[in-house]
Amino acid sequence: MTSPAAPSPTTASTLTPTRRTVLGAAAWTVPAITVAGAAPAYAASRCVTTSHTVSWSAAMWTPDATNQNATRGTIPAVSGTPGAPAVTLTVTRQFFGNMVAAAQNPLMNMQISSDTVGGTGARGLTLLQQQNQSTANPGAGQNVHDHRQTVTFTFSEEVKNLRFSVTDVDNYWQGTNPANSRQYRDRVYVSGAPTATTSLLGSGTQSDPWHRPDSLGAVDNATSGEGNVTLDYGSTALQQVQMTFFNGYNRPLVSNGIHAVFISSMTFDVETCA
Numbered sequence: 001m002t003s004p005a006a007p008s009p010t011t012a013s014t015l016t017p018t019r020r021t022v023l024g025a026a027a028w029t030v031p032a033i034t035v036a037g038a039a040p041a042y043a044a045s046r047c048v049t050t051s052h053t054v055s056w057s058a059a060m061w062t063p064d065a066t067n068q069n070a071t072r073g074t075i076p077a078v079s080g081t082p083g084a085p086a087v088t089l090t091v092t093r094q095f096f097g098n099m100v101a102a103a104q105n106p107l108m109n110m111q112i113s114s115d116t117v118g119g120t121g122a123r124g125l126t127l128l129q130q131q132n133q134s135t136a137n138p139g140a141g142q143n144v145h146d147h148r149q150t151v152t153f154t155f156s157e158e159v160k161n162l163r164f165s166v167t168d169v170d171n172y173w174q175g176t177n178p179a180n181s182r183q184y185r186d187r188v189y190v191s192g193a194p195t196a197t198t199s200l201l202g203s204g205t206q207s208d209p210w211h212r213p214d215s216l217g218a219v220d221n222a223t224s225g226e227g228n229v230t231l232d233y234g235s236t237a238l239q240q241v242q243m244t245f246f247n248g249y250n251r252p253l254v255s256n257g258i259h260a261v262f263i264s265s266m267t268f269d270v271e272t273c274a
Helices: 018-029
Strands: 045-053 072-078 088-096 100-101 112-116 123-131 148-167 172-173 182-190 195-198 227-230 238-247 259-263 267-273
Touching: 088 100, 088 123, 123 148, 123 238, 182 259, 238 259
Parallel strands: none
Antiparallel strands: 045 267, 072 088, 088 148, 100 123, 112 123, 123 259, 148 227, 148 238, 148 259, 148 267, 172 182, 182 238, 195 227
């Protein structure tokens, strides 16, 4: 019978891990730690569009004079949306050449009309002017555009989808012959490039203003839209629009060429972003 072999003596080197063994084991056994960074916080942008209307009324209109000599006036816009931003429209006027403010009872320049305008069923802002009585009327060959009124509409906020009409753009002469007894031929143009809806002639520029055919006379501003040009500025953002108004007759005028156009109610949108 053979005796079992005696166990081999264990050396210290076989029991004590080497530095390399420790490091190697550590590389496999130490758990990975992931640091989660906080995601950047962005405030959500929220834009709200509100609709507004400027309705011309004596109760809302605040001019710097209560006669035809007003040079400036303000009127608040009204919105049906609770919490909508307050918007104020400021209107200023400037005359050039021999043109001056006029009054013809009950109408006065830069005041609210006494009747509805352009068949809209609402009142408008009156722009009534004439040649200065102390100076000569335009003669043949004179530039009629030198004698004009420019009206500037300035909104307290940037607006979009601005829409309004200029009404009562027409002609008038006394008697049966438009070549004689001339009083006025309305000529109108505006700043910017709005879309225009009208039966008038012209493209709405200084060189080609909107006007009624010279062979046609006056329109009934209270009930008719024949003398209207409706302007729509679309999505273009703006704060100011100008309108220029002059008499297209370049011959001596009767009644100092007194004539008027009117501005209808205005509608527009305001976008507010939080």
